[in-house]
Amino acid sequence: MKTYLDCLPCFMNQALRAGRIATNNEKKIKKLLDEVGKLIEKIPLENTPPETGAIIYKKVSEITNNFDPYKKIKEKNIKHAMQLYPELKFVVKESNDSLLTAIRLAVAGNVIDLGIDKEFNIVEDIETILHQEFAVFDYELFKQELETAKEILYIGDNAGEAVFDKILIEKLGKPVTFAVREIPVINDITFKEAKQIGIDKVAKVISSGSIAPGTILDLCSNEFIEIFNNADMVISKGQGNYEGLSGVNRSIFFLLKAKCPVIANNLGVKENDIILKGI
Amino acid sequence: MKTYLDCLPCFMNQALRAGRIATNNEKKIKKLLDEVGKLIEKIPLENTPPETGAIIYKKVSEITNNFDPYKKIKEKNIKHAMQLYPELKFVVKESNDSLLTAIRLAVAGNVIDLGIDKEFNIVEDIETILHQEFAVFDYELFKQELETAKEILYIGDNAGEAVFDKILIEKLGKPVTFAVREIPVINDITFKEAKQIGIDKVAKVISSGSIAPGTILDLCSNEFIEIFNNADMVISKGQGNYEGLSGVNRSIFFLLKAKCPVIANNLGVKENDIILKGI
Numbered sequence: 001m002k003t004y005l006d007c008l009p010c011f012m013n014q015a016l017r018a019g020r021i022a023t024n025n026e027k028k029i030k031k032l033l034d035e036v037g038k039l040i041e042k043i044p045l046e047n048t049p050p051e052t053g054a055i056i057y058k059k060v061s062e063i064t065n066n067f068d069p070y071k072k073i074k075e076k077n078i079k080h081a082m083q084l085y086p087e088l089k090f091v092v093k094e095s096n097d098s099l100l101t102a103i104r105l106a107v108a109g110n111v112i113d114l115g116i117d118k119e120f121n122i123v124e125d126i127e128t129i130l131h132q133e134f135a136v137f138d139y140e141l142f143k144q145e146l147e148t149a150k151e152i153l154y155i156g157d158n159a160g161e162a163v164f165d166k167i168l169i170e171k172l173g174k175p176v177t178f179a180v181r182e183i184p185v186i187n188d189i190t191f192k193e194a195k196q197i198g199i200d201k202v203a204k205v206i207s208s209g210s211i212a213p214g215t216i217l218d219l220c221s222n223e224f225i226e227i228f229n230n231a232d233m234v235i236s237k238g239q240g241n242y243e244g245l246s247g248v249n250r251s252i253f254f255l256l257k258a259k260c261p262v263i264a265n266n267l268g269v270k271e272n273d274i275i276l277k278g279i
Numbered sequence: 280m281k282t283y284l285d286c287l288p289c290f291m292n293q294a295l296r297a298g299r300i301a302t303n304n305e306k307k308i309k310k311l312l313d314e315v316g317k318l319i320e321k322i323p324l325e326n327t328p329p330e331t332g333a334i335i336y337k338k339v340s341e342i343t344n345n346f347d348p349y350k351k352i353k354e355k356n357i358k359h360a361m362q363l364y365p366e367l368k369f370v371v372k373e374s375n376d377s378l379l380t381a382i383r384l385a386v387a388g389n390v391i392d393l394g395i396d397k398e399f400n401i402v403e404d405i406e407t408i409l410h411q412e413f414a415v416f417d418y419e420l421f422k423q424e425l426e427t428a429k430e431i432l433y434i435g436d437n438a439g440e441a442v443f444d445k446i447l448i449e450k451l452g453k454p455v456t457f458a459v460r461e462i463p464v465i466n467d468i469t470f471k472e473a474k475q476i477g478i479d480k481v482a483k484v485i486s487s488g489s490i491a492p493g494t495i496l497d498l499c500s501n502e503f504i505e506i507f508n509n510a511d512m513v514i515s516k517g518q519g520n521y522e523g524l525s526g527v528n529r530s531i532f533f534l535l536k537a538k539c540p541v542i543a544n545n546l547g548v549k550e551n552d553i554i555l556k557g558i
Contacts, residue, residue, distance in 0.1 A: 006295065008295070020284075037316040038320060040312055040316030
């Protein structure tokens with residue numbers, strides 16, 4: 001996905017938000033915003049947003065000297081999600097279409113990481129998404145690909161939602177490779193959190209090599225690109241991965257909630273719609 | 280009021296919004312955002328926000344070659360407000376405390392210019408504000424100053440709200456000088472709209488000399504500064520004027536709705552609160 005004009009002020013907002021999480025030093029945050037301001041001119045609208053995200057979050061770490069600002073938030077999210085895990089496994093088991101329920105929960109996972117200060121809503125959000133209509137729903141295609149797939153690549157997104165991804169991976173019943181970010185970027189999942197959640201018990205965990213809050217093939221490791229090209233099926237979670245991969249020439253299933261108006265517009269859906277889109 | 284960190288992304292958002300109103304040319308809007316991005320570094324947090332606003336909206340005009348982008352919006356707002364005028368005059372006349380009702384309507388006017396695409400809400404907003412509690416309410420002080428004042432300076436804000444200001448000016452019953460911006464900036468009132476509304480029939484209309492979306496004394500004309508210093512009472516409408524004048528060492532009554540979290544925080548009130556604050 002290209003960068004839209006609306007993404008430019010959003011980059012500044014993201015920098016401010018991340019800066020405040022990384023430090024209390026107002027001068028450092030001002031310095032960060034100065035740097036991101038100067039960066040705007042260098043962003044061609046043809047770039048995908050996470051390419052710029054990579055630069056911004058690198059600046060956040062360098063200027064604040066905090067290389068994992070979202071550490072505590074990730075821990076809190078994971079802990080909460082893992083408390084819900086047994087009940088959610090039961091919900092999947094008891095449902096009429098357990099694969100679809102697991103997919104819905106994986107989308108619900110994509111939501112909760114936004115609601116950092118609204119943890120009491122997680123359960124409500126799950127409840128909503130369990131009954132929400134998909135705005136794009138390529139489920140038949142998903143089932144067809146899944147049936148014949150021998151190797152599945154599952155590209156993770158936020159740390160907390162990976163607990164929900166684990167439920168879907170267990171339900172897929174096929175060998176899965178789960179890709180994480182190379183280093184901490186926003187609250188995205190890295191190898192450390194994947195192990196903590198136990199993703200390594202249900203899938204082979206690899207780094208995509210990406211330092212961006214999304215998957216941009218040009219910036220990924222050769223190992224990841226080979227797996228990406230050879231996988232029978234690719235499942236991509238969340239906005240950042242969609243932004244990086246939506247223009248790629250291979251079949252991919254995108255599983256996400258459209259959390260910003262730009263993404264919603266790009267997908268031809270409304271904000272807060274949920275998506276299972278095959279390309 | 281100083282510039283807060285939150286103002287910096289907001290400047291980018293304002294530039295995007297104004298750019299889109301001024302032109303359909305995406306390249307020009309990108310250029311505008313590039314320029315505003317580079318400007319961030321040069322903004323000391325000690326500056327008041329409208330000082331930066333002046334630079335940004337000048338860039339909007341120069342880059343898009345549109346020197347009154349909000350012309351049609353202002354016309355629409357004024358037309359609608361003038362349709363309401365006779366009924367609002369009646370409301371003031373019939374109320375128990377007609378001065379306070381006129382003050383409330385002047386605050387309501389500060390709201391409607393925000394709701395450009397929500398014209399059906401103007402009447403609702405007026406209805407709300409007619410019954411809303413003031414979060415800061417220096418009404419006794421206001422009445423005291425008014426009683427002895429011989430010359431009042433009333434500093435206008437948006438074009439549409441000046442119709443409501445006219446009602447308050449008529450109610451004040453004292454000689455009033457009404458200050459407008461020197462040139463069009465956002466949808467703020469200039470001499471042209473003041474005449475169209477008939478403010479010149481109830482007050483002496485002068486330009487403050489300001490090209491900023493607010494009143495910064497250092498950037499105002501000598502004529503205005505003299506009137507400002509010598510007036511027995513100063514009434515300042517809206518956020519931009521508050522941002523520019525809140526640190527000035529003379530008595531001023533600020534009449535506004537706190538429309539952004541930064542202003543609300545600065546005033547120690549909640550967003551959407553209404554304010555009659557004397558300093």
